[in-house]
Amino acid sequence: MTNPEFSPDIEAIRSIDAVPVILRMVKHLTGMRFAAVARVTESHWVACAVDDSIDFGLQPGGELVLESTICHEIRQHKQPVIFGKASEHPVFSLHHTPKTYGLESYISIPIVKSNGDFFGTLCAIDSLAANVEEPAIAQTLTLFAQLIAMNLDSQRHLQATKTALDTANELGRLREQFIAVLGHDLRTPLSAIRMSADLLETKTEDKRSLKLLSAIRKSSLRMGVLIENILDFARGRLGGGIPVQRQVVDDLQQTLLLTLEEVQASHPHATLIHALDVPTGVYCDALRVSQLLSNLLGNAVTHGSTTAPIILNAYSENNDFVIALTNQGTPIPDELMPLLFEPFSRSEAGQRYEGLGLGLYIASQIASAHNGTLSVTSDLESGTRFVARFPAQFKWA
Incomplete structure (x- = not known):
């Protein structure tokens, strides 16, 4: 049974259309057969989204003992952890997590929101070795983690804005300025996602991969339209109407x-x-x-x-x-x-x-x-x- 404390986090991740595509892309890029987005707190590790081809046994809402995971350590130092062959790794050959879960390959990227709060991790695991230590893989997964964090920030800020619009007319100018700033701040990581998809497209001819990349691009385009709509809304309310150049x-x-x-x-x-x-x-x-x-x-x-x-x-x-x-x-x-x-x-x-x-x-x-x-x-x-x-x-x- 899902811990009700984490139901909002699971729903927030479920509402991000790009997450299933991201998890499939993580599996494809790393060669590993299990990928997930996890909520990690000081006391819990909870799966929010899962793509599992090895019957690991986790579903959204499922939990692992926090101390048995490497994500517990990542929450403290907020740095990626990557290894492709635990049995030969100088540190992780002795680590309890690979031994506990029978892992040979592992990658986990922290998901950190704009205010510095640690949400959890984007991770992949497998019982087989994998070639995951190429810098491009870590860079791409980091972009994916930023996209997830950006969506979480957007959900939080937009809900706050909706509440403010309904209840505080005297704060209207400030809240709409906040929306405009939010829209500008979203553009940079969104551009990085688009560029990453374009780069990956030039390096593969696999039809399934191209289809996934197309889905990422479409999601980013939808998000771009959303950002522009937010900015137009802010401009219209702040300036007495949407500006036109006739x-x-x-x-x-x-x-x-x-x-x-x-x-x-x-x-x-x-x-x-x-x-x-x-x-x-x-x-x-x-x-x-x-x-x-x-x-x-x-x-x-x-x-x-x-x-x-x-x-x-x-x-x-x-x-x-x-x-x-x-x-x-x-x-x-x-x-x-x-x-x-x-x-x-x-x-x-x-x-x-x-x-x-x-x-x-x-x-x-x-x-x-x-x-x-x-x-x-x-x-x-x-x-x-x-x-x-x-x-x-x-x-x-």
């Missing part, structure tokens, strides 16, 4: 087509139908309009029917530029409508949701920054239809 754009249609292709590539099973008739000379911030469309498409893919197409129309109407997106599926409940374009509010009506609920808020802010509107209608017969509208032409005074 100019006369002659190729907005091509920009929208590229956005459509990117979303289609990320969601190959979705059916996207479009009819674009975009005029030249649209006075807008093309990148922000692309972001608006991307957010609307992402919302439609996530919450719409998986069997019906998503229909996109873009056109000019009475000197306005219009983007209209329609998807089928369960209508949006009436009680959720007033909250739909508010941040962090997607679950207010008891709806299951993914992400922070910032996408529609940011889309509405982009429309507003263009002196326009974003509206929605939703019913069972016509589906859910979002319409963004703003003045298309620059009018000289």
Whole structure:
């Protein structure tokens, strides 16, 4: 039975989409057959996530006697421990842990949060020897451990921010500045993860490895979008709206087509139908309009029917530029409508949701920054239809 004290830690690790992929990559890179993320405290060693091909016997929530593990020592010195052949190692040939568990190869990387708190370890073990002492392996696993720590920090900070938004209006400016700082600090380790995936891709032709690397890249891209949404939210609240840089754009249609292709590539099973008739000379911030469309498409893919197409129309109407997106599926409940374009509010009506609920808020802010509107209608017969509208032409005074 799982110790309830550690249920939040197990759930926090379970909620990180990249963890299963990371564990598979750890096994592949090290050649070892057991990998895990462990929560390690001064009194407990608890498995939070496990990928086990040797029937070691641990499941999430399972515990080992703390003193029987090397992680107990790592918690104190916060340094990686790596050996590929315990029986010939000058230190670990005599160590009690390899003898207790019949280990020949071992690697364990500390997971340390941004405030210096030690969470636990990313580790792998095997009863067989393994070539794990190459520096590139330790460096890659260290990046994976940083990614896990970064997610844990993000969960903690975002929950704190949500609470602050609900209960302390007078602290709004400070909490949103904190979000902006958080977004900037997340970018550096995220870039390292992307670069590591790119580097590994050049060194393997194995189809399974390439698939895992693709999954890591997709997770990092999703995280990148999340960071940018957080930053846009902070900028919008701090500066009175999301900033836009408008100019006369002659190729907005091509920009929208590229956005459509990117979303289609990320969601190959979705059916996207479009009819674009975009005029030249649209006075807008093309990148922000692309972001608006991307957010609307992402919302439609996530919450719409998986069997019906998503229909996109873009056109000019009475000197306005219009983007209209329609998807089928369960209508949006009436009680959720007033909250739909508010941040962090997607679950207010008891709806299951993914992400922070910032996408529609940011889309509405982009429309507003263009002196326009974003509206929605939703019913069972016509589906859910979002319409963004703003003045298309620059009018000289």
